[in-house]
Amino acid sequence: MNFTVDQDQLIDVLTGIQGVAExxxxxxxLSHALLTVTGSNLTxxxxxxxxxxxxxxxxxAGEPGSVALPARKFLDIAKxxxxxxxxxxxSKEGNYIEISAxxxxxxxxxxxxxEFPDMPEKPKGKPVSIDGETFRKLAERVVAFASSxxxxxxxxxxxxxxxxxxxxxxxxxxxxDGHRLAMADGEAGNIGxxxxxxxxxxxxxxxxxxxxxxxxxxxxxxxxxxxxxxFAAKGDTEVWVRLxxxxxxxxxxxxxxxNLLMAxxxxxxxxxxxxxxxxMAPDKVHSVKLSFSGKQxxxxxxxxxxxxxxxxxxxxxxxxxxxxxxxxxxxxxxVSGIAxxxxxxxxxxxxxxxxxxxEKDASFLAIVMPMRIF
Amino acid sequence: MTEARRxxxxxxxxxxxxxxxxxxxxxxxxxxxxxxxxxxxxxVTAASYEARGFGVRAAMPTxxxxxxxxxxxxxxxxxxxxxxxxEKVFAIYRRFTPLVEPLSIDEAFLDVTGCEKLFGSAEEAxxxxxxxxxxxxxxxxxxxxxxxxxxxxxxxxxxKPDGLIAVPPGAERGFLDPLPAxxxxxxxxxxxxxxxxxxxxxxxxxxxLSLEEMARSYGAHGEHLYRxxxxxxxxxxxxxxxxxxxxxxETYEHDLRKRGAMRRELLSLADRVSARLRRHGVKGRTITxxxxxxxxxxxxxxxxxxxxxDDGGTIYRxxxxxxxxxxxxxxxxxxLGISVSKLSAGLAALxxxxxxxxxxxxxPLPERKDPIRPADPGKRERLNRxxxxxxxxxxxxGIVPGALPAExxxxx
Numbered sequence: 023m024n025f026t027v028d029q030d031q032l033i034d035v036l037t038g039i040q041g042v043a044e045x046x047x048x049x050x051x052l053s054h055a056l057l058t059v060t061g062s063n064l065t066x067x068x069x070x071x072x073x074x075x076x077x078x079x080x081x082x083a084g085e086p087g088s089v090a091l092p093a094r095k096f097l098d099i100a101k102x103x104x105x106x107x108x109x110x111x112x113s114k115e116g117n118y119i120e121i122s123a124x125x126x127x128x129x130x131x132x133x134x135x136x137e138f139p140d141m142p143e144k145p146k147g148k149p150v151s152i153d154g155e156t157f158r159k160l161a162e163r164v165v166a167f168a169s170s171x172x173x174x175x176x177x178x179x180x181x182x183x184x185x186x187x188x189x190x191x192x193x194x195x196x197x198x199d200g201h202r203l204a205m206a207d208g209e210a211g212n213i214g215x216x217x218x219x220x221x222x223x224x225x226x227x228x229x230x231x232x233x234x235x236x237x238x239x240x241x242x243x244x245x246x247x248x249x250x251x252x253f254a255a256k257g258d259t260e261v262w263v264r265l266x267x268x269x270x271x272x273x274x275x276x277x278x279x280x281n282l283l284m285a286x287x288x289x290x291x292x293x294x295x296x297x298x299x300x301x302m303a304p305d306k307v308h309s310v311k312l313s314f315s316g317k318q319x320x321x322x323x324x325x326x327x328x329x330x331x332x333x334x335x336x337x338x339x340x341x342x343x344x345x346x347x348x349x350x351x352x353x354x355x356x357v358s359g360i361a362x363x364x365x366x367x368x369x370x371x372x373x374x375x376x377x378x379x380x381e382k383d384a385s386f387l388a389i390v391m392p393m394r395i396f
Numbered sequence: 397m398t399e400a401r402r403x404x405x406x407x408x409x410x411x412x413x414x415x416x417x418x419x420x421x422x423x424x425x426x427x428x429x430x431x432x433x434x435x436x437x438x439x440v441t442a443a444s445y446e447a448r449g450f451g452v453r454a455a456m457p458t459x460x461x462x463x464x465x466x467x468x469x470x471x472x473x474x475x476x477x478x479x480x481x482x483e484k485v486f487a488i489y490r491r492f493t494p495l496v497e498p499l500s501i502d503e504a505f506l507d508v509t510g511c512e513k514l515f516g517s518a519e520e521a522x523x524x525x526x527x528x529x530x531x532x533x534x535x536x537x538x539x540x541x542x543x544x545x546x547x548x549x550x551x552x553x554x555x556k557p558d559g560l561i562a563v564p565p566g567a568e569r570g571f572l573d574p575l576p577a578x579x580x581x582x583x584x585x586x587x588x589x590x591x592x593x594x595x596x597x598x599x600x601x602x603x604x605l606s607l608e609e610m611a612r613s614y615g616a617h618g619e620h621l622y623r624x625x626x627x628x629x630x631x632x633x634x635x636x637x638x639x640x641x642x643x644x645x646e647t648y649e650h651d652l653r654k655r656g657a658m659r660r661e662l663l664s665l666a667d668r669v670s671a672r673l674r675r676h677g678v679k680g681r682t683i684t685x686x687x688x689x690x691x692x693x694x695x696x697x698x699x700x701x702x703x704x705x706d707d708g709g710t711i712y713r714x715x716x717x718x719x720x721x722x723x724x725x726x727x728x729x730x731x732l733g734i735s736v737s738k739l740s741a742g743l744a745a746l747x748x749x750x751x752x753x754x755x756x757x758x759x760p761l762p763e764r765k766d767p768i769r770p771a772d773p774g775k776r777e778r779l780n781r782x783x784x785x786x787x788x789x790x791x792x793x794g795i796v797p798g799a800l801p802a803e804x805x806x807x808x
Contacts, residue, residue, distance in 0.1 A: 171702035201753055271757050307753070349753060373754060394752040
C-alpha cells in the first residue's frame with residue numbers, strides 16, 4: 023500500500039476518527055485506525071465495537087492495500103511533519119509503515135489489517151435526510167440529561183422517536199438520568215419513514231459522534247436505522263452506532279399535568295443567578311434553594327464549609343409562597359436548552375416534578391425532580 | 397533489625413448507636429436502650445450497657461430481646477445521625493494525629509509515635525483523646541495503648557466500658573499469657589476447637605508450639621498466629637487516603653470452565669471485598685474484574701457506577717456483567733479477582749445529611765428494573781450493616797450468601 027496526500031487533509035481525516043479509536047484498550051487493534059487504499063481513495067476506519075467511523079479521502083494512490091496503524095501516534099506524526107511538502111505513506115515489510123514529507127521520515131509499527139474487526143453492513147434502503155443544524159441542536163439540548171453511568175443501560179442512551187406534534191414531522195430526542203428529563207423536537211421532513219413505528223435507543227457517545235458529524239459543516243445528514251445500528255452519513259464520513267437493547271422508561275408518564283403553580287422569569291437573569299449561587303453550593307449535590315413569594319424569586323445556597331450565597335430576581339408568580347430545593351446543575355442544564363427570553367416553571371409542590379420550558383416554543387421541555395433540603 | 401518502638405492507640409466508642417440515642421434524648425439515660433430493626437424479623441444492632449445487663453446482645457433477634465428486656469426502649473436505626481456523630485469523633489482523633497485508620501463507624505487506630513512532646517506518653521495521649529471526646533460529644537470511648545495494632549485492640553476490648561488499658565513496652569507477653577487463644581486475630585471457632593483438643597486454651601500455651609508445628613498445622617496462617625502469640629504485629633496504621641483500591645483475588649487449584657462456577661466465585665469475592673470496604677468506611681465507584689486464563693494470559697474489564705457503593709450484591713452483579721465481556725468459559729480460568737477503586741470516605745461517600753435528590757421514576761414502575769443496583773438502597777444498607785454485625789460476632793462464616801456452598805473449591 024502506498025499513497026500521497028496533502029498534510030491538512032490527512033490531519034482532518036485522522037482527527038475525525040480519533041474520538042472512537044482512543045477509548046478502549048481491551049483489544050490492542052481497537053486503538054488503531056484501519057487504512058485502506060483502493061482506486062484513488064483512502065478510507066480510514068476506527069471502531070470500539072459500539073461505534074464505527076469511516077472516512078473517505080481522495081489521495082494520489084500508488085499501490086492498493088491496507089494496514090492498521092496506531093491512531094493517536096499517526097495523528098501526532100501528521101501534525102509535526104514539515105508544512106511545505108505532501109505526505110507520502112508506504113507499507114514496508116512486517117506491517118511497518120514509512121511516513122515521509124520533505125526530508126522527514128518516520129517508521130511506524132502497525133498491525134495486520136485482518137486483525138481489525140469486520141465492518142457492520144451498510145444499511146440498504148432509502149435513508150432519511152435531516153438538517154445537520156437541527157440534529158446538532160436537538161443533541162445539544164438533551165445530551166446532558168442522559169445518565170453517564172454506563173451500567174445503567176436504559177438511561178445511558180438517548181431515545182429517538184417520531185414526535186407527536188401536529189405541525190409536520192418531527193424527530194424527538196428524550197434523555198433522562200432518573201432525576202431529570204429533557205425532551206426536544208426538531209423538524210425532520212420524512213422522519214416517519216425511519217421511525218414511524220419504532221423508537222431507537224442510541225448511546226450518548228454515539229449521539230455525540232453523530233453530532234460532531236453534523237457540526238463538520240453545513241448540509242444535511244442521512245440517517246438510517248437497521249435492527250442493530252443507527253447509521254449516519256454526511257459527505258465523505260459515515261458513522262455506525264450500535265443501538266442499546268434496553269427499554270427506555272415511559273417518559274410520558276412523568277410529564278406532570280396538574281402543575282398549576284406557574285412562575286415566569288427572565289431567562290438570562292435566571293441563568294446568571296444560578297451561576298452565581300452555584301459558587302457556594304456544596305460539592306456533589308450542588309443544592310440550591312428557590313423561594314417564590316409575590317413578584318420575587320430568591321435563589322440561595324449554603325455551603326457547610328464556607329458560607330452562603332443569596333440573590334433575587336423578578337418573577338411573575340401568583341401562587342402561595344413556596345420554597346423548593348434543587349440540584350442547581352440540573353436547573354442550569356434545563357435553562358441552557360431554552361433560547362427564548364422567558365422561562366416558565368410549572369410546579370405543584372416541593373416534592374413533585376417541576377417543568378421548565380420556554381414560554382412559547384413548544385419544542386423543548388425539561389422536567390426536574392426537586393431535592394429535599396431540610 | 398530493631399524497629400523503632402511505636403505507640404498505637406485503639407479507640408472504640410462504647411455502645412455507640414445506643415449512646416447516640418441517649419445523647420439525643422437525655423431522658424433515656426440509665427434506661428436499657430436497644431437499637432434494633434423494627435420489622436418483625438429484625439435483629440438488635442446495638443444495646444446500651446443497661447440493656448446488656450438483661451442479656452441483650454447485638455445481632456440477637458429483636459423478638460428475643462423484647463422477651464429478655466420487656467421494659468427496654470426499642471429504637472430504630474438512624475444511620476445518618478450515627479455517621480454525623482462519628483465524623484465529629486474522627487475529627488477529634490485527627491487533631492491528635494493525621495495517622496488515623498478507621499476500622500468501622502465507631503472504631504479506629506491512631507499512631508501517636510513521637511508525639512510525646514505534644515501530649516506526653518501514649519497513655520497520656522489516650523487519656524486526652526478520651527476527655528476531648530467526652531467533653532465535645534458526650535460519648536465514652538474505650539482505649540487500648542500498646543506498641544502495635546493487635547495488642548492495642550485487645551487492650552481496649554478488655555477495658556470496656558470506659559476503659560483505658562496500656563500495655564507497657566516489655567510487658568506484652570505477660571499481658572497476653574492468661575488470655576484465651578480465641579482472642580488472637582484469625583482464631584475462629586474451628587481453630588479454637590482444634591487447639592482445645594490439643595489441650596491449648598491460653599495464648600501462653602499456644603506459644604509452646606514451635607513455628608514448624610504452627611506452620612504444619614495451620615499453614616501460612618499458623619506463622620501469623622505464631623507471631624501474634626508473641627505480641628508481634630508490624631502492620632502500619634493506614635489512613636484511608638492511602639488505599640487507592642480495595643480488592644481480592646483467588647487462584648483456583650482446578651481451572652474453572654463453567655460460567656456458573658465462576659459466578660459463584662465472583663459472589664464470594666464480591667462479598668469479601670464489600671465487607672472490607674464497609675470495614676474501612678469507604679465506598680468505591682469503579683469495579684474492575686481481573687481474569688487470568690489457564691495459559692496465564694490476562695484480561696481486565698472495568699465499569700464505573702454513578703454513585704459509590706459498598707454493597708456486595710451491586711459489586712457482584714456488576715462483575716457478572718463484566719465477565720460476559722471476557723472469554724472466560726470458552727477459555728478456562730485459573731484466577732479471578734475483583735477490585736473497587738475511585739474510593740471516597742466518610743461524608744464524601746454519602747449524600748450530605750438532610751438532603752435527598754428525589755427520583756423521577758417512582759418505585760412501582762416496572763421500567764425501573766435495574767440490573768446492577770439494589771431496588772431499595774436504604775434497605776440494602778441496613779441489611780449489610782446487620783450482616784457485618786453478625787460476622788463481627790460469629791465470624792466471617794456466621795452468615796454467607798445462600799448461593800455459596802459451605803466449602804468453596806480448594807485454593808492453590
